Amino acid sequence: MALFLYLHFPALQLDNLQHLAENSQHVAIALVDQQHQLLQLNKAALTAGLKLQMGLASAAALCPDLQLLPYQPEQQVKVLKSVAQQLYQLSADIALDPPSGLILRLDGMLQLYDGLQSYWQALNEQLAMLAYRYQYSCGATPYAAKCLAYQQANLITTDNASLLAAIKASPLKATELTEPQQQQMIRLGIHTLGQLLALPPAELARRFDSQLLSYLGRLRGDYYHALEYLQPDPGFSRYLELLYDISDSTVLAKPLAKLLLQLEQQLNRANCQCYQLLLTLFFRDSPQLQLSIGSAQGEYKATAWLQLCQLQLENLPLPEPVYGLQLDVNHFAGQQRSTGALFEQQDARMSALQLLSLLQARLGRSAVSGLTLQNQHLPEQASQRCLPLVKGQTSPSALVLRPAFLILKPEPLTEPVTISQGPERLCPDGWQLTGQRDYYIGRNQQGQWLWLFRNARQQWFVHGWFS
Incomplete structure (x- = not known):
């Protein structure tokens, strides 16, 4: 039997922004759409009594200190793809359902995890690290799982009878039916999916259009529901929009640490490291600024990369405040564990390559070089600059x-x-x-x-x- 899991993130863009901003948990924040209605609310706004689809006038009366931000569908889809990429190591078949949902096919993963509960435990631990609010449910079809997830059913079960009973008890507002279709059903005395599914298909075909029959067929599993499953990215690419514009380059280290932690998790899962990061800073009126941060030894830990990034950000003049960051890594390499200190009494605090990376981040690549001897007798010609840590010819007389x-x-x-x-x-x-x-x-x-x-x-x- 096919089994699907639907994950619904009701406030993905807002949760992502607030996760990156410190000391914002007690500030009421809402995202508004083009019709000036509240589309996403944080916990402080919900505590203040605000509701979804509420108008701005009513919201301002209930919460005078409410902060409003525009809803950006393209930004939410980027965050959704980022979540899918992080869950890919735990589940092979993941399909995007923009703007706020993920469909995971489970029947191929249960044998690997020795059952549904073990799989859900591993997936739930990963979701807890993302700090995004979500609703979920299993279902025999993608539409069935989505319908239950929108009701916050939170069903994790393989019992087909329980899932079917929950579907039949579902209200029409939790379905994919349009508002006119729902009103038409209510006028006919139909209020739940169970009542709608009990009607003969021939009667439905005579009274309603083909879209309704197609939806009900996919909901029951009578029709094939094609899904475009996600393919993993070859590298790493994450965009982060800041809740507040930042004008001090040193403060950028705090939101950047969140991206680097995501990079570390992906590198750890792949048992890889990387040698170069590309950090892009976005400004509202000035061209974007790109920084290339390299590590001669290769790193996978977020703390090591953050130290290198901070050295470049400390003395970086910003033309104007930054409203977004993007971190890209184009190539991963296998991790190489150092064994040089295996028989030494004390481990070195820093390797030569790590020291070289720090010096290059602080002074610039052109300011750090090595020195090699030349076959010349005059002192000013006897040495030449070379790449750092490159071994050249040695001569005892040179000392x-x-x-x-x-x-x-x-x-x-x-x-x-x-x-x-x-x-x-x-x-x-x-x-x-x-x-x-x-x-x-x-x-x-x-x-x-x-x-x-x-x-x-x-x-x-x-x-x-x-x-």
Whole structure:
């Protein structure tokens, strides 16, 4: 027997906005549609006595401090897809029923979870982490499960008799019938689905249009109900609209942490990590701003990614307040657990790659580089910048009597010094005598140790200082 579960989220957009805003639980907030009617209410608004479909005048009289936000269907569908993606690891067949519903086919999952109750327990734990209000019910068909979920039946059972009895007792307002069809049924004395289903199909076909017969056929399971099941995204993409515009870039870390936690959950389920995030900031009048945050080692934990994001956000000037964030990850990679500290007495607090990621996030990628030796004799040509942590050629002589601070362009010697060691003759390529230098170590009157050289013209220069 086919079995479906319908999840109805009555205030998905509002719950998503409020979940991201701290200290807003006691503020009455409502979403209004284009007809200026209340479409979604938070708990504080319900406590104040507000009702769905109430007009603004009545709502203002009951709750003068009510905050109104516009209902955005496209934004709600994005949140709905996000919920479906997070539930995909627990249920293979998930279909969207915009703007506020999900249809899950269960008969293929019960054997995997060893029964309906075990499956529902795992699914309920995941739904509790999302912090969205929802109603649910099982049903033999998608329409039957939806009808029961809209009544908050909350039935989790495989008993077909119980589900059928609940369907027959359902009022017409919980169905997909239009308002004119419902009024027509009421005038005929039909108030429940049981009374409607008891009528002969031939009589219904004579009195009503084909849409009613099609709906009742799919409700009973007589007609095939085609569903377009969700396919998992190859990466991660979440959009988040803020309840309030944020003008301080450091405050963005709080809502961003919610997105990073969702990313961590998806990476954990897939046993993966990622090396780069793309964070997009949305403004009302200015072009959107994109930030690329990278990790040389690869991370999956939200805390590690949040630290890297905070370093870039700390000094980021915002052209205007931010009203939305989007976090994208295009590629996942398998997790690689480090075993370098297996036999060490103490684990390192931070690996070299993690330190590199922090420095790049703080200073910028171009400001962090490595150093490699070159086959040149002159000091200013003996080293070259390279990619960080790239191992180049080594030479023991490079560490012998060399200053800690080297001047890129040697400066003329303008003070008396006392020579203590030298000379050491260095020449450029080809051993050109005109370019030779005789290096010495000397000390000035202030006690500083200098690295000096004398050229072929008997001119003295300072090339560095010893620490």
